[in-house]
Amino acid sequence: MNAAVELTRELVMIDSVGGNEAAVAAPLARRLEAAGFEVRAHEYAPGRAGLVARWGSGVPVTLTGHLDTVPLGAREWTHDPHAAEVDGDRLYGRGTSDMKAGVAALVVAAEEHSRGEGRRVALELLLTVGEETGCEGALDMAAKGLAGPSRGLLVAEPTANRALLGHKGALWLKAVTRGVTAHGSMPHLGDNAVYKLARAITAAERFDHGVPAHPRLGAPTTNVGTVRGGINVNSVPDLAEATLDLRTVAGQDHAALRDRLRDTLGGETILETLSDLPAVWTEEDDPFVQALLAAGAHDPGERPAASYFTDASVLVAACGGAPAVICGPGEPEQAHVTDEYCRIPRIEEAVDIYRAALGRL
Numbered sequence: 399m400n401a402a403v404e405l406t407r408e409l410v411m412i413d414s415v416g417g418n419e420a421a422v423a424a425p426l427a428r429r430l431e432a433a434g435f436e437v438r439a440h441e442y443a444p445g446r447a448g449l450v451a452r453w454g455s456g457v458p459v460t461l462t463g464h465l466d467t468v469p470l471g472a473r474e475w476t477h478d479p480h481a482a483e484v485d486g487d488r489l490y491g492r493g494t495s496d497m498k499a500g501v502a503a504l505v506v507a508a509e510e511h512s513r514g515e516g517r518r519v520a521l522e523l524l525l526t527v528g529e530e531t532g533c534e535g536a537l538d539m540a541a542k543g544l545a546g547p548s549r550g551l552l553v554a555e556p557t558a559n560r561a562l563l564g565h566k567g568a569l570w571l572k573a574v575t576r577g578v579t580a581h582g583s584m585p586h587l588g589d590n591a592v593y594k595l596a597r598a599i600t601a602a603e604r605f606d607h608g609v610p611a612h613p614r615l616g617a618p619t620t621n622v623g624t625v626r627g628g629i630n631v632n633s634v635p636d637l638a639e640a641t642l643d644l645r646t647v648a649g650q651d652h653a654a655l656r657d658r659l660r661d662t663l664g665g666e667t668i669l670e671t672l673s674d675l676p677a678v679w680t681e682e683d684d685p686f687v688q689a690l691l692a693a694g695a696h697d698p699g700e701r702p703a704a705s706y707f708t709d710a711s712v713l714v715a716a717c718g719g720a721p722a723v724i725c726g727p728g729e730p731e732q733a734h735v736t737d738e739y740c741r742i743p744r745i746e747e748a749v750d751i752y753r754a755a756l757g758r759l
């Protein structure tokens with residue numbers, strides 16, 4: 399069996415649902431050290447360590463993937479989620495597509511690159527923790543200065559080996575209104591926080607981001623996801639909260655967007671930021687994109703953006719504004735599903751694409 403397929407199976411057999419990334423990182427650190435990489439652990443929390451591995455000199459190409467996986471869900475699996483069962487050309491298990499196949503392909507391509515001949519571009523691997531819970535690991539890596547200037551950031555999230563050029567950003571906010579409680583029979587003695595929030599929500603529905611649609615990412619969007627307020631039926635509520643999910647396009651400044659939204663919602667609404675992940679976009683004519691396409695990455699065609707966000711939201715800035723491409727062997731529609739699988743030939747293909755692309759840079 400191909401080395402990257404073997405490694406994918408080994409990683410899938412390590413349960414990293416919601417954490418435990420240190421156990422996944424350990425065999426990868428050993429392999430990369432054996433291949434001549436300088437490896438450092440990124441200690442995030444007990445049992446939760448990612449890794450930073452560096453090979454060669456000069457500004458590197460940065461390869462990134464996350465080591466955590468999402469929960470299994472309530473539905474029964476027909477394939478053991480941590481047995482890495484092979485059935486035909488499918489490899490089953492939690493994290494096969496999202497994204498242990500991608501991590502394994504990156505690591506094997508990096509090993510092969512380091513053992514190649516002639517002058518070769520330097521490499522940096524950033525294997526992260528806690529991506530699925532809002533890019534926590536990448537944020538911590540960036541805050542600790544573990545990522546540096548890069549010639550290009552390759553994110554091996556599942557794209558079926560298509561070279562995707564970016565994705566929308568996400569700004570998640572909590573809107574809070576406050577008032578004064580009173581008995582429900584005497585509302586004039588209170589100040590109703592729910593009425594204030596209702597006005598804010600109505601305004602949010604009509605919120606205009608103030609930017610045109612991006613030619614490839616589409617238009618920015620706004621959604622009110624949750625609403626909570628009040629104590630009981632016979633009291634005037636003094637607190638109400640809603641959560642908002644704004645999806646942004648390249649070029650939108652989230653701080654300015656938040657100010658614009660605050661003006662729209664009115665002065666009675668307090669906004670708290672829950673998550674702030676900017677959009678990612680690289681033009682198709684960028685040499686980094688072209689290197690991947692020339693190396694065999696599939697053309698993204700009419701849908702060049704990922705439907706999910708990635709650590710690139712954080713790492714592009716941490717890597718000095720590097721161009722970013724999302725290209726990995728997993729099946730995008732298999733991410734987070736019951737009986738998740740990836741296709742074995744795509745893992746082998748991803749290694750070939752990565753190795754060939756690195757050879758061109």
Ligand SMILES: [Zn+2]
Pocket residue numbers: 464496497529555556
């Ligand atoms: Zn993922």
